[in-house]
Amino acid sequence: MKPDKLADNIYRVHARIGTRDLFEGIWPLPNGVLLNSYIVRGTEKTALIDLVKDWDNAVDEISNQISQLGLRLQDIDYLILNHMEPDHTGSLAQLKEKNKKLVIICSKKAVELVKEFYGIEEGVRAVSSGDALDLGNTVLHFEETPNIHWPETMMTYEPKSKILFSCDAFGSFGRYEHCFDDELTEEEWALLIPETERYYANIVSSFSSFVLRGIKKLEAFPISMVAPSHGIVWRKDPQRVIRLYADLASYMDGPARGEITMVYSSMYGNTAALVDIIKKAVEEEHVKMHLHQVPQEHASFVLSSAWVSSGLIIGMPTYEYRMFPPMYHILDILERSHVNNRKVMRFGSFGWSGGAQKQFEPFVQALKWDCLGVVEYQGASKQQHREAAVAIAKQLAQTIKK
Numbered sequence: 001m002k003p004d005k006l007a008d009n010i011y012r013v014h015a016r017i018g019t020r021d022l023f024e025g026i027w028p029l030p031n032g033v034l035l036n037s038y039i040v041r042g043t044e045k046t047a048l049i050d051l052v053k054d055w056d057n058a059v060d061e062i063s064n065q066i067s068q069l070g071l072r073l074q075d076i077d078y079l080i081l082n083h084m085e086p087d088h089t090g091s092l093a094q095l096k097e098k099n100k101k102l103v104i105i106c107s108k109k110a111v112e113l114v115k116e117f118y119g120i121e122e123g124v125r126a127v128s129s130g131d132a133l134d135l136g137n138t139v140l141h142f143e144e145t146p147n148i149h150w151p152e153t154m155m156t157y158e159p160k161s162k163i164l165f166s167c168d169a170f171g172s173f174g175r176y177e178h179c180f181d182d183e184l185t186e187e188e189w190a191l192l193i194p195e196t197e198r199y200y201a202n203i204v205s206s207f208s209s210f211v212l213r214g215i216k217k218l219e220a221f222p223i224s225m226v227a228p229s230h231g232i233v234w235r236k237d238p239q240r241v242i243r244l245y246a247d248l249a250s251y252m253d254g255p256a257r258g259e260i261t262m263v264y265s266s267m268y269g270n271t272a273a274l275v276d277i278i279k280k281a282v283e284e285e286h287v288k289m290h291l292h293q294v295p296q297e298h299a300s301f302v303l304s305s306a307w308v309s310s311g312l313i314i315g316m317p318t319y320e321y322r323m324f325p326p327m328y329h330i331l332d333i334l335e336r337s338h339v340n341n342r343k344v345m346r347f348g349s350f351g352w353s354g355g356a357q358k359q360f361e362p363f364v365q366a367l368k369w370d371c372l373g374v375v376e377y378q379g380a381s382k383q384q385h386r387e388a389a390v391a392i393a394k395q396l397a398q399t400i401k402k
Contacts, residue, residue: 003065004179004233006225007161009041009138012233013065015058016175023087023173027202027300031191032175035087036229037062038165039069040158042135046071047078047105049156049165050229053090074099078133080140081106082167083153084113088229093118105133107144109152127154143217145169147210149203155218162224168203169214170241172196172231182236192232196241198304199230200248205307205337208252215246251307254341258400261290261305264315265324270349270380271317274389278313278347281390285397287311295326299333306334311343311400312369313393314360318350323359331363341368343399345392347375347385354378372396 004012015035023029035058038049048066052058063073073095079102081089092114096102101123104114108126115121127133133140141157148169156165174195176188184192204211226234226241234241251257260282266272275291282289290305306312316327323331344364348356357376364371373392377385 001061001065003039003069006038006163006227006233006235007158010158010161010163011039011065011069012179012227013037013039013062013069015052015056015061017056017058021055024203027173028298029173031173031195033173034175034230034232035062036227036231036233038227039066039071040135040138040140041069042138044136045077045134046075047080047133047135047140048076049080050082050088050167051079051091051095053087054094055087055090059091059094076102078102078135079104080133080156080165081110081114082156082165083150083229084110084117085150085168086117088167089114089117093120096120096123105142107142107152107154109146110154113152129154143221145210145214145217147207148214149207149210157221162222163227164218164221164223164225164238165227167229169211169228170226170231170234170245171199171203171228173199174231176232178232180233180235181240184232193244194304196231196244197248197308198300200245201304201307201337202300204245205248205252205303205339208249208338211245211249215242215249218242248307252338252340255310256342257308257310259288259290259309260311260313260397260400261292261302261309262313262315263292263294263302263306263327263330264313265294265317265327266315266349267317267319267324271315271347273381274347274375274386275315277386278315278389278393281393282313282397285394285401287397287400294330299330302330303333303337303339306339306342307337309342311396312339313396314344314346316346316348316356316360318348318354318356321353321355323356328359331360335363335366339367342370343396344369344371345373345375345389345396346371347389349381350376350378372399
């Protein structure tokens with residue numbers, strides 16, 4: 001692979017990560033992910049913005065692309081760490097060993113993390129919002145953007161090219177052959193938007209209030225390009241991804257889109273028996289539905305759908321007096337991510353005793369959900385249960401449409 005030129009003396013160097021591992025040890029990568037770093041060369045100094053970890057040969061790939069620019073790792077004067085998570089810093093000790101004169105630039109809160117993660121205390125310089133670094137005819141400016149998505153996070157801005165180096169903000173899952181938004185094929189676009197939304201829901205959603213604050217801060221910066229550490233570089237329409245993130249952040253407290261996510265678990269088919277009739281009832285109201293069965297499908301995809309949906313339908317049986325465990329996991333994920341203020345219904349079967357509903361109710365309260373109804377039955381559903389489920393599903397769909 002070759003480095004990608006963003007502007008005079010500014011380049012992306014990147015690695016394409018495969019599908020084998022889980023992102024953050026949790027989230028699947030069926031389409032892989034990109035790790036992006038950036039070289040900025042001034043007339044006097046050279047900076048590398050963000051690192052990679054030793055993942056699918058990423059370190060060697062980045063080093064190779066840097067060498068294609070006529071640089072050695074020892075030629076880098078400054079390393080800008082926008083964010084301390086190990087996918088952006090994992091090779092820090094290795095780089096520092098090769099380049100002992102390297103000066104690390106990071107936020108004040110990141111200084112302690114550099115020490116605790118990598119044992120590095122020398123050559124670390126803290127910066128704050130409004131600070132700048134002169135590379136010679138090129139000046140980098142820093143803006144703290146805490147909790148997007150760690151407390152120490154910042155962004156870097158180059159005013160001549162108007163490029164924003166945003167690290168995890170405005171990122172995406174997926175590997176893309178092309179660097180820029182104006183180069184993408186139809187197939188890449190079809191992948192990019194869903195994988196951006198899944199990335200947001202999985203990685204950033206818990207911090208949506210901070211995302212909105214960060215976007216507000218960015219209004220002070222004229223932006224011609226957004227260069228994140230995952231995904232593509234937005235050159236033609238950088239505001240598109242900023243608007244998308246603003247919309248996604250607004251979904252935390254609702255309303256989200258006029259869509260419904262139904263997620264269900266079933267032990268012996270008695271809960272699943274209502275899925276098709278509920279789905280049909282929603283579709284008759286011309287409301288889009290996302291359907292997931294767990295544990296067959298990963299929570300990553302359920303969360304992505306739930307985040308953009310104003311309505312949720314939860315189908316689960318009772319298991320040993322409590323929720324079916326895979327569904328408890330889903331609800332825990334939704335609570336951690338603050339999928340608040342949704343319209344919901346629940347249905348499910350139980351055997352000798354109920355109990356799932358009692359454990360479900362605290363989630364309803366914590367997430368400020370408006371539960372329009374519950375259909376719970378012993379063993380197999382009867383006609384009255386099916387009719388009740390259809391009625392509640394239609395009411396939910398009609399409410400969502402409004």
